[in-house]
Amino acid sequence: MAAVKLESRKEGRISREDIQPEVFGGSYEVRAVDLGGFNVSFEKALEDMDVTPYLKGLPDDRDPCPHWGFLFKGKIIIRYKDREETVNAGEAYYMAPGHTALVKKGSELVEFSPKSELDKTMAVIAKNLQTIGTK
Numbered sequence: 001m002a003a004v005k006l007e008s009r010k011e012g013r014i015s016r017e018d019i020q021p022e023v024f025g026g027s028y029e030v031r032a033v034d035l036g037g038f039n040v041s042f043e044k045a046l047e048d049m050d051v052t053p054y055l056k057g058l059p060d061d062r063d064p065c066p067h068w069g070f071l072f073k074g075k076i077i078i079r080y081k082d083r084e085e086t087v088n089a090g091e092a093y094y095m096a097p098g099h100t101a102l103v104k105k106g107s108e109l110v111e112f113s114p115k116s117e118l119d120k121t122m123a124v125i126a127k128n129l130q131t132i133g134t135k
Contacts (some may be wrong), residue, residue, distance in 0.1 A: 002013045005135040010017040016110075017043040024129070028103075045074065052079075052100045054128045058100065058121060065117040074107025 012035065019031035020040065024026040027047035031039050055061050060081065069092070076087040079100045095101065103109075 012036065014040060034115055037115050038114045039111075039112045039115050041113070043103070043107075043111060045103045045105050047102050048105050049103045050100075051103070051133060054125045055100055055121075056128055057064075057124045062098045062100050063095070063121055064097045065113055065121045066097055067111050067113045069093050069095075069109050069111035072108045072110075074109075075104040076107060076109070077102040077104075 014015070014033050014035060016031055019033050021029045021097060023029050024047070027045070029044040029046060029050045031042040041079050051063070052061070055063055071087050071089055071091055071093065073089050075089070076093070078085045078087065078093070079102070080097050080098055082095070084095075088106075
């Protein structure tokens with residue numbers, strides 16, 4: 001997950017190609033837009049991406065925002081305080097509040113998150129991106 005600038009859409013649809021990509025730390029591509037109060041994010045892991053360091057400062061240093069998505073390629077390991085779940089290519093998923101994740105290199109996904117909740121998480125991630133020294 002990365003701090004992205006969301007554009008707003010009046011239409012109720014969007015394609016991946018309609019959104020300009022942002023690449024973070026040379027390792028994670030995000031194309032995100034606000035559709036009806038939900039962040040719609042097309043993402044691609046160019047390298048393994050462990051989001052844990054970017055969540056520092058959130059409750060329990062975990063993401064309190066829920067996410068729903070579909071993994072087209074690759075693998076995601078979702079880590080909760082008491083368990084791990086693995087999402088494989090071809091699966092839809094739900095990340096409940098209180099998670100962190102490892103997105104494996106080559107993974108491609110689309111994810112949906114409530115914008116109002118995601119904005120709070122992204123504010124912390126943006127500060128951590130500056131501290132860690134990536135975009």
